[in-house]
Amino acid sequence: MSRILSQTKSAAVNPLKSSQPLGAALAFLGVEGAMPLFHGSQGCTSFALVLLVRHFKEAIPLQTTAMDEVTTILGGADNLEEAILNIKARTKPKLIGVCTTALVETRGEDTAGDVADIRLKRAQDLPGTEIVLANTPDFEGAIEEGWAKAVTAMIERLTRPGEQVRQSKKIAILPGWNLTVADIEHLRDMIENFGLEPVILPDVSGSLDGTVPERWVATTYGGTSVEGIRELGTAQYCIAIGEHMRRSAEVLRKVTGVPYVLFQSLTGLKSTDRFASLLSAISGEPVPAGVRRRRAQLQDALLDGHFHFGGKKIAIAAEPDQLYQLATFFIGMGCEIAAAVTTTDMSKILEKVPAQSVQIGDLGDLETLGANADLLVTHSHGRQAAERLGIPLMRVGFPVFDRLGSQHKPTILYQGTRDLVFEVANIFQANRQAPTHDELYPLGKRETPDGPRPPPLTRP
């Protein structure tokens, strides 16, 4: 069990977090015909928008209630109403996902009450448009919490309550935010291979997969349908991926009685085996040949790749579930976790992270704790630390703005794990230093018998 170390600094140095409303917006972006709306000043939206665009290289639908000094003092209900009506008139969305920000939450706005009033008062103006609210102040949590709150809010608001007739082949999937577009596509393929029909919420593979639609769409152009969310109660089972999705799965069970299974990670041979066995049990089908072949490919990748991993020291900074996912992957390959840094202390998964301690902190902490690591693993903002330390950087999570295609990289199931093995092994191979006389000089090592890496002595 790892020790969780809380933050003691007053100034965060090079933040690791992206904000909670951004995470909520990301979840709403996985719904078809959606428009996320930040209830705050327009900078809140502008910053999140720019960051999402830099990561996805896509036009991102995201709007603001544009709170200013006056509305902050008088209250934001009118702005919220005007924003919703304007969005409805201009883009005709099927869902408006309201995410609150630090500004309105500090002010103490009753946004839930305001949204309820607007739904009631403006019912005739808003046919065919659902309004879902996630309370996501920036001064709490990060992407993970925001994403989970939005998914939970959608289930609470939209899913038809009560026990319903279950469709034996239908599976509800609640993926965590750290799954890429490629992961979602893989997940769907694998489930369909067993003859099952997945409904995935949110489904960013339909909306943020970087295609070129035939016409201009102001909202999201794909994703989970609102109808699909309504009908989640007809699923046979629910599978949630990531500890942060537990609450959403529990709410679904409470509302509809659909039982759930939670996978804390789907990366690695063992957890994928468990997943495949579960699908086999639910469907009553044997594991298909294609899946078996992927498993064999992963076995081979582990055999070929492990030479590059053994004894390597890895420093990871990521949101809790992703930290767990990656740390267990690296441990499973024979690495050590030299540093584990995360965003918030609210997740139960943290104590299961296979590291001596988990620091709640920022990239400044990663730079300090990971100074002697062989590999830094975090998002693109880690590039400055990697450069200063002269340690290679593996880019994961959000935002990745200085490399293309991060959404199309699989990271889960047999295939994603196989690709991760290759990616990391290739980074190590690309950064391998040729042996030098000074480094190997045996007599120099005598002076520091315990030091893992003696400083090279200069020859007189």
Add this chain to the structure above:
Amino acid sequence: MSSLSAKIQDVFNEPACDKNRGKDAKARKQGCAKPLTPGAAAGGCAFDGAKIVLQPITDVAHLVHGPLACEGNSWDNRGSASSGPTLWRTSFTTDLAALDIVMGQGERKLFKAIRQIKQAHAPPAIFVYSTCVTALIGDDIEAVCKRAGEKFGLAVVPVNAPGLAGSKNLGNKLAGEALLEHVIGTVEPDDAGPHDINILGEFNLSGEFWLVKPLLDRLGIRVRACIPGDARYIDVASAHRARAAMVVCSTALINLARKMEERWDIPFFEGSFYGITDTSEALRNIAELLVRKGADRQILDRTETLIAQEEAIAWKKLEAFRPRLQGKRVLLNTGGVKSWSVVHALTEIGIEIVGTSVKKSTLEDKERIKQILKDDNHMFEQMPARDLYAMLSEQKADIMLSGGRTQFIALKAKTPWLDINQERQHPYAGYDGMVELVRQIDLAIHNPIWHQVREPAPWDCQADVKDELQGTESEAATLHAAEEFAGPTAGDFGEC
């Protein structure tokens, strides 16, 4: 907040602003803040604007006092270049949590954060930015900065521009006010000379000021302070000893220029380093202002000689692009064309301007656009995304030049696009910068991908071939058809 309101009124009433001068008294009193439409607004807030203007000062620690999003979602996203210190790229924020806000610990945390930065980095100055939440809970950042500055013995500069105060542009101006109030004039240089100038509102994006500075060096002109691009704190603090100033991005820092003229008698002009004739004009204006302030008249001749040489080289280089770019249609969709001479240089080599946004343009600007475009139908305030997409899809322009905000409208409409705003990758200032801009337009328009992405998939347009293929019975015929499909290039197939 009352002093903030007064300051906002003050910067809105800017006598040196062209746009402001064009208004009547009533309109002027309303200020330049356009009311924002909830649900249909775009653009940054005042905090964003203030940080943009100040952050490129390279050896300063920039500390954002607020909850995470203000800094966490926005750091490390600008392409200003530094010739030395890198501290400006390190992000500092007090990252206020719920408890800090509820318990009113914001000011304490800020004070400790300043100490932490002082101890770890010992910068010459720390700039502290207020945000919506800290303004709302009433944290007195000016008092904390004052106290911390005294206690730790360094300059701690409060930048009071919370997001809810207004637009990005307002924030630009409030940043200028902060420099004026707390920085400029606080250090006396010991090397002031007759050829010292300030450049205001130059961000050194992609290092582009380094395409201009050598020209000034050649003329014996010293840049005392370039604010903010590649600036050091001490440059800014001693900027009041320059003899003349040039304002590059006038909407952002005109108030700073005018007040520096009032206070320290530094005459200024508004100019641009974008485009050939504008670059020449800027060099001329700088030389003339310096002569007016007592510099040797010889500098005027030196300037003319340099301009003649550089212009001749640049035009010759541009001429080489004429055969490839003549008749190409450019859509300019930026906040306001910042330099007429870019348009001039483009039209000079045969490029047509088929439309331009005039959202931020003055009346005078609009007159000039009419003259250049000969048709004011091509002017638009702001084009909705859908219309812009339609226009580009119908291939009414060969390329769009704009900022990142509309990038994907062009790309999804399968139209070449070039970034001419702050995230751009290439330097466009000065004579060589103009040539680079034209080269980038050429590269974008003539990239071979456009043919590939615009062609529909073969099965969507070659219905007859497909039918034929399905209808063939014999193996030989199938093989023949397959070979045809495997032909050397997609271009071998007929037009769809």
